[in-house]
Amino acid sequence: MSTQKTLVLTRPEQNANQLVTQIKESLGRDVPVVRSPIMKISPTGFWPDLTGVDLVIATSAHAIHGPLDGKPVFCVGVRTADAATLAGGDVRHCALDAASLLVWMETQPDPGTVIYLRGSHVATDIPAALTKLNIAARAAWTYRQDDLPLTDAARKLLEGTRPAILPLYSPRSARLVGQALAKIGESLHVIAISDAVADVWRTETGGSCDVVAEPTGAAMADRIIATLRH
Missing domain, CATH: 3.40.50.10090 (Rossmann fold)
Incomplete structure (x- = not known):
């Protein structure tokens, strides 16, 4: 053999x-x-209006296919951070995984209104976790995983x-x-x-x-x- x-x-x-x-x-x-x-990863064709958003969270580079307009961004992974920077985001924190990001956010001041750029399938429901911390958060489905x-x-x-x-x-x-x-x-x-x-x-x-x-x-x-x- x-x-x-x-x-x-x-x-x-x-x-x-x-x-x-x-x-x-x-x-x-x-x-x-x-x-x-x-x-198969593909964009949904939807990009959220970031007006009034104080913080963007992205856990995959696949989620970022529109302008971030200088918004503060928390990321998971270096490639996600690179994609956020290229899209005009202001990367403030890059975590190893979603769990460590949430643990870190517990120690930080209230970030204001948060939007999570996500795919059709996620391992961690970040908006739900942030809601438990009394942080206003919603998700935007920006890519598919078929x-x-x-x-x-x-x-x-x-x-x-x-x-x-x-x-x-x-x-x-x-x-x-x-x-x-x-x-x-x-x-x-x-x-x-x-x-x-x-x-x-x-x-x-x-x-x-x-x-x-x-x-x-x-x-x-x-x-x-x-x-x-x-």
Whole structure:
């Protein structure tokens, strides 16, 4: 049996391409990759009127496809912060994940009226959490996450005997991939971005997985590269 590891990427195409480029630059060589986006990301075509909004929250770069008009922005993730800056936002805070953002906001003064730019599926209901803190918040649905089927090539690798690496970046992707598999391959190495993602994977498949030390794209890339080296 071949010991060469194949990377199975279920992220949207743009995210997958960025990761592959980063891995190639780090390793100095190409790696076998099978792409099978498990969700299609697309704008809803709606962009909210930010008049009267004191703070914008975004937890994904996909949520930002309109002008932020200099509004203060709290973000999750560096890429989201970069997208907010490019859209004219004034990024005031960048958290590792939604949970840590909410914990931090508990220690801050009332930010005023908040709008949360979100997708059709979210792991954390930020407006509901902020309402419990007596912060006025509402959500604007700015992008869609539509399910896509796992490709035959990806399924064959994930269920088979060849060594494969599967990075998982969200509870939803873990659920969709897990539900698409009849069994777990004997040489499958799963890497989860958080305990929440790992819990969903274990629930859906009964399989094991590694969890990176902090929920960031950089930590995931480092772990993937280290796994490919060994």
